[in-house]
Amino acid sequence: MKEIVVIIGGGIAGLEAASQLLKLGYSPIIVEKSDRLGGHVARWNRLFPDMTPAQDLVSELIASSKDANIFLNTEISFINRLKDSYNIMLSNGISIISKYILYTTGFRLFEAQKKEEYGYGIYNQVITNADLEHWFNTNKDDRISGKDIKSIGFVHCVGSRDEKARNSQCSKVCCITAIKQAIELKEKYPEAEIYCFYMDLRLFGKKFEDFYTKAQRDHGIHFIRGRVSEVSENINGQVIVKAEDTLAGKPLKVTLDLLVLMSGMVCNPDSTKSASMLSLPIDSDGFLKSSDNVFHITSSPRKGIYYAGACTGPKTVPETLAEARSAVLEIHSTITGEAR
Amino acid sequence: MIYQGKQKIWSDYQKEIPDDHWYYVRSCIRQNFFPASEKMFLEICRDVLGKDVHENEHHTTCGGIAYHCDTIPQETAMTIVARQFALMTEAGYENYAASCITSFGNYTEILETWHEFPELETKIRELLWKSCRKEFKKPKYLAHTSDLIYKFRNEIAEKAKFRLVNKETGEPLRVVEHIGCHYSKMFPSKGVGGAEYPYVLAGMIESWGGNVIDYPERRHCCGYGFRQYHVKANRSYSLSNTYKKFESMEPYKPDMIITNCPGCPYFLDRWQYVIAETEGKTYGQNGFGIPVLTYEEVAGLVLGYDPWDLGLQLHQVGAEPLLDKIGIEYNPEDKYKGLDKKDLMRPELPTNLKCF
Amino acid sequence: MNIFGFRISPSSAINLDNVDKERFRELCRIEPDAVRCMACGSCSATCPAAGFSGMSVRKVLLYLQRGKEEEAFKLMSNCMLCGKCTMVCPRGINTRHLILSICRIYDKEEKK
Structure with a gap:
């Protein structure tokens, strides 16, 4: 009998894991609470640093995992532990018994x-990074389309590195996403002045630094080191942004036609909820706690429970895919080890 | 502007304000700046709305100005405040209403500090006992008096003789609301509507028929800023901040400004005169300024009180253009007459700012 | 006459709406690396004039972009063109050449 692996979440981590499990001859079941696969990435337009269309990645993942058992619009009602396996009750009334659960x-x-x-939600010209990707995809957003846009601002670290927002972690991808989106907007509005308000620029990944210098030199994007303190609206409906230019040591303000907030990654309350049914530990940042943050990121402290992707903390797309493969390999070694 | 977005925030920041039985403390400076405002508050609460508001002549300053000017330490301010609470306890009240925004901020800050550091509260209780032989209970509810007028705003609207509407055009008046910094900027959850988009005055304006203006420097300080004004060497800083606000609200052509702090109406009013005299610039129509009123004065006006009984002649900026817009009748002859109808003499008129 | 003894003081804040960006763009056409500064401070750390004059290429570039030309010129007047900053810049900006270009482009303004 083919071993069943229950994958909670049909985003890119879940899809990649399912596709790898299929290749190894297992029977993955994807439980996805929304009505579509691909998670956040499916709503994105292009991916840094090579401007790969996000849809290409998601389509490929969906194609390679199509033989998995997929339940859409389905949530976990409860999970309980049996002797050496888990009983997972789904909201559609189906219950599954499996020795392996992968949290994605x-x-x-x-x-x-x-x-x-x-x-945000008060001044018309304030949007988020996700709203902007949606506009790149659909061209539909009254706040941008048809507007005469001459100045644009990006606010890094919105809800990240912010203990007041109860998220002290760095969301990792926002710096590079802001630079990507700033370049994309500059290509659409070559005359516009674009300002990025940052605390630190954390450009750690492959080719990220090249992207940054390209934004500076080729696109003339301005970088201002200072966290935005407040946003208000003027009589023309533009937004006025105030910050301290910490490198000049002076307060600064600028009037903008569009302000993009780089909303950060925070823990998914759904994963916390189902984790609590199995008394899985939660880390101080609210994300699921791996049994070890160096050597065993994809393992939980409980037998048969594995993690992949951003459920344990902010990750980039390639990191998420790598973790999905790594978790599958770990599940595979456990299964083959037990069979021996 | 997305009005629903603000409504969502307002619904998140609602504070509990009991209906009745308040122990009332005055502000140190309001009676000199706007002498009828506190009297009007008591009259509205007691006579118009029939509420029990208790006042005690033994209460003193809360120490807020000295505390914010760095001339007394916080323990001293706390002991003064503890004595006020003792007076409330002796009078048998547990709802405490402060007329001053800085007092309200001071009380809030002290209660929060005692909550975080209970040992400090114990120390203050000892200090109060040693100095005054008094004991106190902490208030069950703490409110600023504008919270109460906010709570009763619809009842006031029902009894109103006038609305904040331009009589000629039928259009709502354009009203700037200015909230004192110490109201909710320190503790957003203690103010109606929070810190970023406070609703306490906006709610009154809406109930009484006006339109609220949200302009870029709305959140900015009035310019008073204690150390900025009280230290004369810093006074141009005070003036510059007020100037910044007026430059920012100017394009919206406000008909009036409503405030809930002792200092703000004073400085928004008087600095218009200084700006006019030094820069030649005025912000109202035809060389007048923008009238700046306390919320009690506005409540009094809509309820039909005589503008001169409300003390509007003590404002630097003439309120007459506003009274004319609303259609409130007044006798110009009585402007500078006392309650006994004797002449109080006339002030010298400014050169650049038009006044009567 | 001001009878008050105090007046509205000019704002020292940066207002990006009022910054004349054209001359800096002109500079960037000759010195495309001018915008690549990442404010590491190596230039001012090695600058022999920094200690007593406050000279800093980083600050000069920043002030020019924030509309504070006067402050930039004041700093630049302390430069001795020794070129130490060019040697240490991790972004490889030819700071010596850059300073000379700034002088050329902003020259008209300075002589006013």
């Missing part, structure tokens, strides 16, 4: 309206 529950985008001073 991902992250939740920080709700930008929680930073009240930035005026």
Whole structure:
């Protein structure tokens, strides 16, 4: 009998894991709470640093995992532990018994309206990184389309590195995403002045630094080291942004036609909920706690429970895919080890 | 502007304000700046709304100005405040209403500090006992008096004789609301509507028929800023901040400004005169300034009180253009007459700012 | 006459709406690396004039982009063109050449 592996979450980590499990001859079951696969990445337009279309990646992953058993619009009602396996009850009434559960529950985008001073949901010209990707995909957003856009701002670290927002972690991808989106907007509005407000620029990944210098030199994007303190609206409906230019040591303000908030990655409350049914530990940042942050990122302290992707903390796309493969390999070694 | 977005925030920041039985403490400076405002508050609460508001002549300053000017340490301010609470306890009240924003901020800060550091509260209780032989209970509810007028805003609207509407055009008046910094900037959850988009005055304006203006420097300080004004060498800093606010609100052509702090209406009013005299610039129509009123004065006006009984002649910026817009009748002859109808003499008029 | 003894003081804040960006763009056409500074401070750390004059190429570049030309010129007047900053810049900016270009482009303004 083919071993069943239950994968919670049909984002890129879940899909990649399913596709690898299929290749190894197992029978993965994907439980996805929404009505579609691909998670956050499916809503993105292009991926840094090579501007790969996000849809290409998601389509390929869906194609390679199509033989998995997939339940959409399905949530975990409860999970309980049996002697050497788990009983997973789904919201559609189906119950599954499996020795292996892989959490690929991902992250939740920080709700930008929680930073009240930035005026998301109050001032028309304030949008989020996700709204901007949606516009890149659909060209539909009254806040951008048809507007005469001459100045644009990006606010890094919205809900990240912010203990007031109860998220002290760095969301890792926002710096490079802001630079990517700034370049994309500059290509669409070559005359516009674009300002990135950052605390630190954390450009750790392959070719990220090249991207940054390209933004500076080829696209003339301005970088201002200082966290935005408040946003307000003027009589023309533009937004006025205030910050301290910490390198000049002076307060600074600028009037903008569009302000993009880089909402960070925060823990997904759904993963915390189902983790609590198995008393899985939660880390101080609210994400699921791996049994070890260096050597065993994809393992939980409980037998048969594995993690991959952003459920244990902010990750890039390639990191998430690598973890999915790594978790599958670990599950495979456990299964073959037990069979021996 | 997305109004629903603000409504969402307002619904998140609602504070519990009891209906009745308040122990009332005055501000140190309001009676000199705007002498009828506190009287009007008591009259509205007691006579118009029939509430029990208790006042005690033994209460003193809360120490807020000295505390914020760095001339007394916080323990001293705390002991003064403890004595006020003792007076409330002796009078048999547990709801405490402060007329001053800085007092309200001071009380809030002290209660929060005692909550975080209970040993400090014990120490203050000892100090109060040693100095005054008094004991106290902490208030069950703490409010600023604008919270109470906010709570009763619809009842006031029902009894109102006038609305904040331009009589000629039928259009709502354009009203700037200015909240004192110590109201909710320190503790957003203690103010109606929070710190970023406070609703306490906006709610009154909406109930009484006006339109609220949200302009870029809305959150900015009025310019008073204690150490900025009280130290004369810093006074141009005070003036510059007020100037920044007026430059920012100017394009919206406000008909009036409503405030809930002792210092703000004073400085928004008087600095318009200084700006006019030094820079030749005025912000109202036809060389007038923008009238700046306390919320009690505005409540009094809509309830139909005589503008001169509300003390509007003590404002630097003439309120007459506003009264004319609303259609409130007044006798210009009585402007500088006392309650006994004797002449109080006339002030010298400014050169650049038009006044009557 | 001001009878008050105090007046509105000019704002020292940076207002990006009022910055004349054209001359800096002109500079960037000759010195495309001018915008690649990442404010590491190596230039000012090695600058022999920095200690007593406050000279800093990083600050000069920043001030020019923030509309504070006067402050930039004041700093630049302390430069001795020794070229130490060019040697240490991790972004490989030819700071010596850059300073000379700044002088050329902003020259008209300075002589006013």
